[in-house]
Amino acid sequence: MVGFKWGVDRNALGMADTGEARLRVIDVKAAAAELIAMTLFVIIGCGSACANGASNPSNRLQVALAFGMGILVLAYSVGHHSGGQINCAVTLSLVLGGQVPWYQGLVNLIAQLIGSLLGAGLLCAVFPCEVDETKTVGTNIIDTRWGVGNVLVGEFLGTFLLCFVVWETAVSPVASCGKNACIAIGFAVFLAHVILLPVDGCSINPTRSFGPAIVGAIRNCEGMSTKGLEDLWVMWVGPLLGGTFAAALHVAFKPRTGDTVTTTKVQNFES
Numbered sequence: 001m002v003g004f005k006w007g008v009d010r011n012a013l014g015m016a017d018t019g020e021a022r023l024r025v026i027d028v029k030a031a032a033a034e035l036i037a038m039t040l041f042v043i044i045g046c047g048s049a050c051a052n053g054a055s056n057p058s059n060r061l062q063v064a065l066a067f068g069m070g071i072l073v074l075a076y077s078v079g080h081h082s083g084g085q086i087n088c089a090v091t092l093s094l095v096l097g098g099q100v101p102w103y104q105g106l107v108n109l110i111a112q113l114i115g116s117l118l119g120a121g122l123l124c125a126v127f128p129c130e131v132d133e134t135k136t137v138g139t140n141i142i143d144t145r146w147g148v149g150n151v152l153v154g155e156f157l158g159t160f161l162l163c164f165v166v167w168e169t170a171v172s173p174v175a176s177c178g179k180n181a182c183i184a185i186g187f188a189v190f191l192a193h194v195i196l197l198p199v200d201g202c203s204i205n206p207t208r209s210f211g212p213a214i215v216g217a218i219r220n221c222e223g224m225s226t227k228g229l230e231d232l233w234v235m236w237v238g239p240l241l242g243g244t245f246a247a248a249l250h251v252a253f254k255p256r257t258g259d260t261v262t263t264t265k266v267q268n269f270e271s
Contacts, residue, residue: 003024003025003026004025004026004028005025005026005027005028006027006028006029007027007029007030007081024101024103026103026104026107027082027104028107029081029082030081030082030083030104030107030108031082031104031107031108031110031111032081032111033078033081033082034078034082034085034086034108034111034112034115035111035112035114035115035118036078036115037074037075037077037078037082037084037086037115038086038111038112038114038115038116038119038207038208039115039116039118039119039122040070040074040119041067041070041071041074041086041115041119041208042115042116042118042119042120042123042138042208042211042212043119043122043123043126044066044067044069044070045063045066045067045070045138045208046119046120046123046134046137046138046208046212047066047123047126047127047138048062048063048065048066048067049063049066049133049134049138049201050123050126050127050131050132050133050134050137050138051127051133052133053133053134054134054197054198054201060193060194060197060198061194063193063197064190064193064194064197064202065190067189067190067193067202068186068187068188068189068190068191068193069186069190071086071182071185071186071189072182072183072185072186072187072189073186074086075182075185075186076182079170079182082108083099083100084182085100085108085112086112086205087112087162087204087205087206087207087208087239088108088109088112088113088205088206088207088240089159089162089163089204089205089206089239089240089242089243090162090163090166090243091105091108091109091112092105092240092243092244092247093163093166093167093243093244093246093247093250094166094171094247096243096244096247096248097167097171097247097250097251099171109207112207113207113210113211115207115211116207116208116209116210116211116212117210117211117214117215118211119211120137120138120211120212120214120215120216121211121215123137123138123212123215124137124215124219129219129221129222129224132221135216135221135222135223135224135225136212136213136216136221136224136225136228137211137212137215137216137219138201138212138216139201139209139212139213139216139225139228140200140201140202140203140209140212140213140228140231140232140235141200141201141225141227141228141231142199142200142227142231142234143198143199143200146199146200148234150199151199151200151231151234151238152234152237152238152241153238154195154196154199154200154238155196155200155203155204155234155235155237155238155239155242156238156239156241156242156245157242158192158195158196158202158204158239158242159192159204159205159238159239159240159241159242159243159246160242160243160245160246161188161191161192161242162185162188162189162192162204162242162246163242163243163246163247164246164249164250165184165185165188166181166185166246167246167247167249167250167253168250168253169181169184169185170182170185171250172250172253172254173255174255189204192204200231200234200235203235203238203239204239204242205239206235206236206239206240209232209235209236210232212228213228213229213232213235214229216228217229
């Protein structure tokens with residue numbers, strides 16, 4: 001059976017004790033937190049791109065900081081409600097690693113997709129076509145100097161970096177950073193953007209790419225690139241593979257019975 005509840009015990013991984021049977025409980029509050037966080041994340045990150053563009057190193061640095069700091073503050077804000085995933089590649093990684101139940105992950109994905117569309121739509125109200133430096137609401141588009149294979153590898157590596165940091169700082173029971181895991185995660189996003197912004201605008205987050213690509217194509221500003229929807233599959237395949245590999249590596253790094261470790265009480269993003 002599946003039930004819905006506004007907030008559940010995060011340590012239960014979505015499972016609530018009904019007394020007679022175990023009920024699969026979907027945390028609606030967690031999904032709502034993911035929707036709000038994704039909406040704000042798209043507004044912060046893609047809004048920075050709309051305002052500044054990314055045609056030179058200084059502008060790219062501003063955009064990278066916006067994405068990195070955006071994740072940092074939003075993960076701190078909603079981490080105690082949903083785990084602060086704000087990225088379906090992170091959600092998939094946590095599901096595959098057994099940290100989040102598949103049904104909660106699916107609902108979180110839907111919430112993230114809606115949030116991405118909502119964030120991109122709101123940006124259109126702030127940045128009409130004539131002042132949007134990207135003309136596409138910050139859609140990820142592969143630069144002509146790079147091939148699809150190059151971008152797939154780059155997105156795989158950038159997302160692996162992010163998910164590996166999530167696992168080893170926010171989830172691992174022997175991590176030493178505690179509540180400061182959000183800082184490490186924010187910097188991981190920043191570093192990935194520093195590398196990948198010139199390549200494809202840096203996705204490492206399929207749900208972040210989804211909304212701007214759809215909304216940008218519907219708005220269809222004069223002079224915009226039409227490759228946003230065409231390149232969207234790359235922004236899904238590369239990051240999802242990166243998140244999957246990070247989950248597999250976490251299993252290998254996970255402390256086993258009999259290991260001698262010094263444990264530190266940490267805030268688990270899913271607790």
